[in-house]
Amino acid sequence: MAADFYGIPNVETYSGGTEATAFHPNAVAALRRAGLETDREDAEGQNPIYRVRWREDMSPYRAFSKVWNAAPNPRKDFAAVMVCSEADAACPVVAGCDLRVALPFEDPKASDGTPREAAAYDASVQEIGREMLYVMHRAGQG
Template identity: 55%
Template structure:
């Protein structure tokens, strides 16, 4: 700018001259990649701002993702369509500088909607996608089912509740040693802390999809129904059924955020 030009004219030695003098004195110059100062005075490579920063996950959770990520290619085309619409919503919100808020909705907010909310949060962290907020709710509230909680724990989430014996326990859910702790409990989809406008409503069960053809405040409504693992409750197949549903949801959320990441 003008100030720099003024200083250059007043200086008795040019930048080139200074460099020559320092070189003669043996100053250890070397060619290096260009860096740019940040607002805080630190330096970073010019491409840092464009590179997603993936979040460190709990080791077991990272192992689970590594084991299932290849299944993304096996998602049927008919299921990819609503998942692509969800990815497009996230991309558009981030491009507009707005938070992408996703509310996963099922009838009782006890199993599939919670799994979807938490796996979506993990998938976003895995791909370094910021500006995404995940929520869940039901057409009625019950409790976060302990079988679903156990399946997520087996996958590597760290989950605890101060009062697990409560009618509707409030669980603290962690997926990263460096990330946030999420609170999970059953609630209706229009109950705080769920957003009231500008969000994507993701219907995770057929019953909620049919009973809520219109979700007030939703900017996007997509149906991605999952078979209820409740059908296996009390059977020898219970754990395997819940694990399979958790895995399916995880794979599809990883697909969504792989699309967002480009």
Template identity: 50%
Template sequence: MKFYPQIEKLIKELEQDFSFISEERKTDLKLFAEKIRESIQQFKKAKVIVICTHNSRRSHLGQIWLRLAAEKYNIPMETFSGGTEATTFHPNMISALKISGFRVEEINSGENPSYQVKISEEDNNREELFSKVYSDQYNPQGNFIAVMVCTEADGGCPFVVGSVARLSLPYQDPKYADKTLHQAAAYQATLNEIGREMLFVASLV
């Protein structure tokens, strides 16, 4: 797949920054890659649900970047996201995605709108992105890898029903910068950090 030029440029920059990932963090990311390989061997395809508390920022980023990384590295993997509660896909994260070159289209409006995110002109993915609990019927109910990307969800879900593996990969929530002069930079930093690490994981699979 030929990604949009701005995304292609960002991918190259993030791959060049793999050395910025600490050795301690790489240990956790290597375990994630190992679990993806095991799922592919066992089920022919890996399924990953990225989970945070509100399914509004970090979990959606994890889902989007993992799907992109799977396309880039030709990995049979489906990606999903969810929360311990449902809110809305936060508009600040939507803005960060658009600024970074992703094409985001609103499919349904309302209090909890749904979106489709495109990574290339030939991207035929029809996955709808909206805020939901991780056990929502839209997500797989079994044989999936659960990745906890916030400490609150990690502590609140010691066991995820249906998962074949449960991993903890917490990221700082960029909402700390909402309505400040640092808002755009904080969201971009989170987008880049999650992108870098998901690409690193995929490169090991």
């Protein structure tokens, strides 16, 4: 989304973590509240796949939980942007990447089941969005 905002062509995004679990429902809800179209692709399964897009005229991004080096993620010639404090600490080296950028934030899961739950997830979505806008702004200057 940030590359699109700055008109930077040929940027493909991928995601992955230190373990495969599932795209957290609170994170999905926060993306929806932020205005992203987020539809579940499959009706069953413990690790659902979501189609995410920020414009109607774009192909959706397939979002699901996976380990950082699992398909369809690239194995070489990519930049790794670490947006989780735990992942940043657990992955001091990301094999195959040309650039590693750490933008750590605290996982909002600590707020699960509390009155601050939605606000914490919304704040994380906003923080990551701002940081990615900054990263893509800098990339567009290069």
